[in-house]
Amino acid sequence: MPISSTSRASTTAEAGSASNPRLSARRRLARRTWWTCVALVLCLLLLVVVSGAVGAVDVDPTQAAQIVLGHLVPGMPWMSDGSLTPLQDQAVWQFRLPRALLAGLAGAGLALAGALMQVTVRNPLAEPYILGVSSGASVGAVLVIVFGSAALGGLSLNLAAFAGALGACLCVAALARKDGALSPTRMILAGVALGTLFSAVTSYLTITTSAQNVVSVLFFLLGSVSAATMSSLIGPALALGAAVVVSGLLARSLNALMTGDESAVSLGVDATRLRGLLLVVASLLTGTVVSVAGGIGFVGLVIPHIARIVVGADHRRMLPVTVLGGAVFLMGADLLARTVAAPTEIPLGILTAFVGAPFFLWLMRRGGAERAGFGR
Template identity: 40%
Template sequence: MLRLPPALTASVLFALLLLAALSSIMLGAMPLPALESLLTVIDAATGSAFSNLQSYQQAVVTELRLPRILLALAVGAILAQSGAVMQGLFRNPLADPGIIGVSSGAAVGAVIAIVWLPASISAWSVPVAAFISGLGATLLVYGLSQTRSGTSVLVLLLAGVALSAFAGAAIGFVSYFASDENLRALSLWQMGSLAGSDTHKILLASATFALLAYAFQKRAGALNALLLGEADARHLGINVERLKLELIVLTAVGVGVAVACSGIIGFVGLVVPHIVRMTTGPSHKTLLPLTALCGALLLLVADLFSRLAVQPAELPVGLVTALMGAPFFLFMLIQQRRRWNT
């Protein structure tokens, strides 16, 4: 496949991201003019009064569409970067944050908070419960995979599969005792949605992305060394076991926050890093920031499609990413099979 310079790829992705964001502000059940929509965003940011839109139209932009865009950018970037890190850590392009039980563990905490914790306790109850549960599940899986010779990747993967199965049973158990209202909220949340975007979630997801982007980029060189194999990475002076623990915990933090803010959105962390890797190469120093841009773009486009496909209703964005990602995943499996047969 043709390799593109990272700077060119970043410029193209950034331009597409701006176009997708403008389209998301304009389009929907109530179409709005592009310039006036953009002026409304400027007014909201600066306190000016350039826009000529009616007050209810401005409310659609600032209270409904703009928060969704901001949350989609942060969550998409988190999921995509977490996927790139997991694929680099396990040296497998088919790896995903879900393989170590992060998503499933976070989902259990969020479901328990939705059903059994009153919303009046705190706006942070669901994110905190998802984060604690996801981190706990990750540390449990990591602890089970420890051997005298280090971390067993096979045991790590098997423990992640077992934990995912247990999490599915736990979610089913909690759902069985949920009220009809909670069941509706749970079903929508499990399919992934950005409709509940608010200031708390945007701040939490944005701060998490900023911290993870810095932490992951700082370890990009070590991840590149790990691609050569654990033995070679150790010879280069890298503490492989410490690196694994740090990356797994950081991924758990990111995915836990993403699940708490938007529900379960699959395939972003699997598909996006593979696309970027095929375009610009495997070096994590460029792969990680480009993956963040591409992940934000993919989730923003998926959310726009979910709002336009069945107007005035909307599809859960997790269904859209699954419809986009599943065929690509099958394509990747076919490609991998061809390599094994050659």
């Protein structure tokens, strides 16, 4: 019986894959990345619906989905069947949905910033917070809380936090330069020193202000998305979109930088300029998130590490998983923060540390850093 051309081509392709194990491994990783991203997107959709249903106002998940779809697709009959009240609509659309979306944007932004920073310093324990960016943003925000926006030229709390993050970024870049190049070791040392200094300033402002301001300061420093509105999503969404585009275009250069400066230069990558760009992108992204969600740590440390273990260190695969994983992680953490001690709400910074620190220590115990490509 003659063999068809299709069967012959399939047999040839299989033989080619069998003779090239590296190509076969890349295909397996590509499939794993695809299905991981699909699973994370489904988790995001599920978390949006569940978050919309959880709260003081009684709304079940089906009703929460009806409300969201009714606003996204006007004219559909879901909102006019009489089963949904204006209070339910307001609770889901104006309060719970913006909160869930802001948590997702903040988690994605912090995770991406952490991934970029780990490449910048070639250290799996690096994250934007270690460079003092979060502490700089906190100083700007606390100054507005304590002295008012008029004392800072009319800057709002969000803009003051963003300005503090940008100032910290510029200070770290200036202190980390050695012989005209950015030194990864000096960046970490400068970041730790500046972060400690900024934290001391924040602590001094906190203990010298009124009790009412102390509550506001602590709530901001510990992180929360409870005050989210649709308008507060614009800044993080724009920053995340720009960072995703830039990091996607630089994915191959990031891979080269991971191998070391000499190898990167031999491949045509300007390591110093790339490090400077990554520092700015990660810091501005972190500053934007901190300005609307406060100090939420650990996301940028753990999520990129897990993504590398799951899909490998190639940034063309790792970055999408990191962004989606960060969004899922912080949305889930916010849902727990609202429910685990209800009616009391746990600050996100506390919850992410409790959840993430033991898991990260377990990963280190299992040798995750080496498997993620940082063990060289």
